[in-house]
Amino acid sequence: MSSLFTRENRSKWILRGCSLSMLLGGSIPIFAADSVPAAKMLPESTQAFVSLPNTPSFIERWNKTQLGKLALDDQLMKFWNTQREELQSRFSDAGWQLNLQVEDLQDLSAGQTSIGWIGRTGEKAYSMALIIDLGERTSAGEKFLKRVEDQLKERKATVKNWKHGDVNVVQYSVPSPSNPARLLESNYAISKGQLIATDDSSTMNELLDAQSGDKKDSLYNSSVYKDALSKVQSNGTIAAEYFLRPLGIAKLLRVIGAKAPKGNPDLLKILEDQGFGALQFVTGNIELSEEGFDVFHNGFVKLQKPAKEAVKILDFPNVPAIAPPVWLSKESASVLGFSWSLKDAFNRFEPLVDAYVGEGTFKGMLEGIRDEPNGPQIDIVKEVLPLLGTEMFIVTEIKKPIAPDSKRSLVLVKLNDNAGKMKGILDRYGKAESNGTPLDYEGYRIWSFKNEEEELKVDFGTGGNKVDFGNENGEDESDKPLLDHWAIGLVEGFFVFSSDAELIKETIERIRVTKNSAFAEETDVKRAKAVIDSISGGNPHSVMQIDRADRSFEMQYELFREGKLNASKSILAAILDRLLDPKHQNRGQEQKLKGDTLPPFQQISSYFQPSGSIISTEEDGWAIQSFVLGKD
Numbered sequence: 206m207s208s209l210f211t212r213e214n215r216s217k218w219i220l221r222g223c224s225l226s227m228l229l230g231g232s233i234p235i236f237a238a239d240s241v242p243a244a245k246m247l248p249e250s251t252q253a254f255v256s257l258p259n260t261p262s263f264i265e266r267w268n269k270t271q272l273g274k275l276a277l278d279d280q281l282m283k284f285w286n287t288q289r290e291e292l293q294s295r296f297s298d299a300g301w302q303l304n305l306q307v308e309d310l311q312d313l314s315a316g317q318t319s320i321g322w323i324g325r326t327g328e329k330a331y332s333m334a335l336i337i338d339l340g341e342r343t344s345a346g347e348k349f350l351k352r353v354e355d356q357l358k359e360r361k362a363t364v365k366n367w368k369h370g371d372v373n374v375v376q377y378s379v380p381s382p383s384n385p386a387r388l389l390e391s392n393y394a395i396s397k398g399q400l401i402a403t404d405d406s407s408t409m410n411e412l413l414d415a416q417s418g419d420k421k422d423s424l425y426n427s428s429v430y431k432d433a434l435s436k437v438q439s440n441g442t443i444a445a446e447y448f449l450r451p452l453g454i455a456k457l458l459r460v461i462g463a464k465a466p467k468g469n470p471d472l473l474k475i476l477e478d479q480g481f482g483a484l485q486f487v488t489g490n491i492e493l494s495e496e497g498f499d500v501f502h503n504g505f506v507k508l509q510k511p512a513k514e515a516v517k518i519l520d521f522p523n524v525p526a527i528a529p530p531v532w533l534s535k536e537s538a539s540v541l542g543f544s545w546s547l548k549d550a551f552n553r554f555e556p557l558v559d560a561y562v563g564e565g566t567f568k569g570m571l572e573g574i575r576d577e578p579n580g581p582q583i584d585i586v587k588e589v590l591p592l593l594g595t596e597m598f599i600v601t602e603i604k605k606p607i608a609p610d611s612k613r614s615l616v617l618v619k620l621n622d623n624a625g626k627m628k629g630i631l632d633r634y635g636k637a638e639s640n641g642t643p644l645d646y647e648g649y650r651i652w653s654f655k656n657e658e659e660e661l662k663v664d665f666g667t668g669g670n671k672v673d674f675g676n677e678n679g680e681d682e683s684d685k686p687l688l689d690h691w692a693i694g695l696v697e698g699f700f701v702f703s704s705d706a707e708l709i710k711e712t713i714e715r716i717r718v719t720k721n722s723a724f725a726e727e728t729d730v731k732r733a734k735a736v737i738d739s740i741s742g743g744n745p746h747s748v749m750q751i752d753r754a755d756r757s758f759e760m761q762y763e764l765f766r767e768g769k770l771n772a773s774k775s776i777l778a779a780i781l782d783r784l785l786d787p788k789h790q791n792r793g794q795e796q797k798l799k800g801d802t803l804p805p806f807q808q809i810s811s812y813f814q815p816s817g818s819i820i821s822t823e824e825d826g827w828a829i830q831s832f833v834l835g836k837d
Contacts (some may be wrong), residue, residue: 240398243319243336244425246415251424252331252453253322256446260314260337263445264443266493270500271836275812280804287802304353304391304403305335313349313400315340321424322406322457323408332405346400350375350393359393369413372396376406421519424448433488436505436828447488452482475560480513489829495748496834499814504829515557518550522595523745523822528596528616530697532716535723538756541599543748543820547618548590581637583630592627593700594619602708603756607763609772611829615712616702620695628695635693644692645705649713651694653706727751730835740819740830747827748820754813754833758805811836 243256275281310318316338339346354375358364362379374394381387394401398417403409413421420706423429433448488502508519525541540765557797575584583589596619604611620627626652628650633651635641644651692706697716703709705708715723724730733751764770809822818831 218459237313240316240338240340241416242425243317243321244430245418245420245423246322246336246412247319247321247334247424248411248420249422249427249430250324250346251321251425251448251458253449254319254320254424254447256317256319257310257314257316258443258446260310260316260318262442263493265310266444266495269494270833271812271814272499272833275809278812283802284800304356304477307351310337313337313339313342313343315342324453324457325405325408327827329405330460332403332408334408335400335402336412337400339395343398345397346395347699350402351393353377353391353393369394369410370564372407372413374406376414385622400484409756432507433486433505436507436826437490437503439492439503441492441495441501442819443800444493445491446488448486448488450486451479451484470561472561475557479515479556479560480827481516483509483512483516484705485509494835498832500816500831500833502831504831506827506829508826510542510825514553518553518557519820520550521747521820521827522546523747524595526594526746527746527749529600529724530699531725532697533600533724534602534714534715535712535727536602536756537600537724537753538603539601539750539752541748541750543597544595545597546595547597549591550588554584555768571684579635583633588626588630592620592622592630594621601757602758607760608765609769611709611760612704614704614771615708617696617699617704620698620700622698627700631693631695644710646710646712647717649694649696649709650753651692651706651709653690653692655690656688725755729755729815732837733815736832736834737817737819741821741834745820746819750817750818750831752816754816755810758813759810762803762806765796765798766803766805768796768800770800 233581244254247254252822260359271479314337314367317336318338319336319575320335321334323334324330324333324685331596337346354364355379356377357377360379361747362377365376365378367374372394377391377393378388381389390404390406391404392406394413399416401409401412402572402599403412416421420426424496429450430448433665437446452473459473481733487506489502493499495501510517514800522544524544526546529540529542533540558567558570560566571585574580598615598617600615602613604613631823632643632650635643635654639653640654640656641656643652644653653677687705690705692703692709694701694703696712701712725734730751730753737749737751761770761773764773814834814836816831816833818829819826820830
């Protein structure tokens with residue numbers, strides 16, 4: 206491992222390269238002599254693009270990684286075999302209608318394999334395209350198409366044949382596994398050494414035309430894509446690369462999932478109206494099984510400037526170092542540290558909140574907290590914001606035995622509070638909340654909160670503007686509190702928000718017993734931290750993360766194995782549940798995929814290696830380096 210930390214290797218990871226392959230971002234794609242790179246065939250309206258420049262090399266390298274070995278482990282074979290039909294159904298419902306299985310790539314692709322999600326106008330809002338360079342494997346392509354024909358005819362597909370020039374195109378229309386009234390379209394053709402599959406006949410015609418290589422409005426020729434390529438050049442062997450437009454792909458995914466808002470504010474439209482289209486693209490490339498890494502990722506998020514005021518909440522200044530507190534538990538599964546100018550960003554939430562909830566809501570809430578006689582009477586702007594630092598951490602821990610509430614979280618915000626003003630502010634807040642209970646432990650004050658089932662009515666003092674968070678009969682599940690219980694306190698100069706008071710007590714106990722870092726001395730943490738330090742090279746950055754996958758993934762895995770994943774409880778799960786399923790229609794539903802044939806996590810935990818990330822803020826966005834270590 207010592208060779209990982211030389212100056213030469215470090216520069217390889219973070220240097221943007223000396224030259225750019227104008228075909229596909231720093232790698233050398235392999236394709237048949239007359240094949241055209243997929244980026245030159247796909248239209249400029251492509252919202253997401255994923256490519257394996259050299260598929261045989263990708264497969265070879267992936268199989269050397271621990272996750273690749275896990276996928277091939279005999280202990281998982283029964284799961285893959287028994288759940289294949291359900292997996293295919295879920296993929297079809299999610300827009301994957303092209304009937305390609307992962308194992309097909311080994312036989313089909315002699316070079317580049319690419320997938321594009323394309324924004325369209327007209328009756329169909331999107332289409333999907335798969336392009337595989339067959340090279341001399343045309344017979345394998347024909348064999349694949351025969352299998353597709355047999356499979357789809359078994360599913361009562363109707364078949365239509367047509368010609369595009371001299372090229373034969375076959376179209377299948379098959380009932381959706383989950384909704385037989387909905388027909389799923391798939392189109393296939395082999396032309397000029399490429400297998401092309403799409404879910405839209407117009408897209409097929411456009412791609413066949415684009416095989417000439419002179420498509421002017423291609424993704425490759427767009428200024429945005431060329432800018433993306435320039436951000437993530439690499440001297441390494443690229444196994445995979447990607448490009449996506451955040452708002453664009455979000456819109457497509459919503460259409461694919463039939464999740465258009467009904468009766469709720471359109472969050473995507475709000476984000477677009479508030480200027481978040483300035484997040485032009487996310488792009489990156491991935492190396493596999495190289496120099497001590499299973500995975501190494503270079504990425505970039507592009508922010509176009511000038512940006513609207515709301516977008517400026519994304520204010521993550523670089524700092525010399527992001528060092529987790531020394532008193533974190535050795536049982537911590539993941540630590541995310543970041544620098545955020547929250548006190549500057551706070552008021553920039555106003556247009557977002559008002560657009561989502563109602564005009565005047567943001568100021569009304571602040572006024573209510575400040576002026577309501579029965580409230581805490583805290584002036585957030587004048588009393589709280591000046592005390593906030595920029596250093597923040599999110600720490601997760603998995604409590605055993607595994608249960609839906611096993612994930613515990615700590616959110617830490619560094620304070621600039623030498624005078625100790627925040628203690629009085631928290632006391633005023635806790636006393637004003639009817640569900641707040643003070644707990645004094647080893648000289649520290651903790652406020653614990655537990656939401657009761659009774660209806661909670663709050664006047665935010667919106668100056669006559671009524672804020673309606675749901676119907677008066679309590680039928681709207683989004684009216685209910687985000688969390689059932691939580692706790693807050695002050696610990697060693699940090700404001701602490703926790704999923705429960707016991708976690709804060711345990712933190713205090715560790716501080717009382719020893720000031721030394723148990724977390725930082727763990728072997729896997731030291732491995733990840735050493736790589737992060739080497740990658741950063743001592744340069745300032747804005748985000749740092751360490752994830753111990755053999756701990757962080759265990760809860761989701763075991764709950765999935767036991768059929769209880771839908772009951773998972775965590776701060777993140779609660780937030781996602783509120784945003785993505787506000788009516789809680791999925792809560793309590795039976796888990797569709799069955800995990801009972803999977804082995805216990807401890808039998809496969811050795812496949813999960815520590816990982817890390819580091820992000821630096823640049824003038825026009827954020828540069829990302831992340832990795833999964835190889836087995837030590």
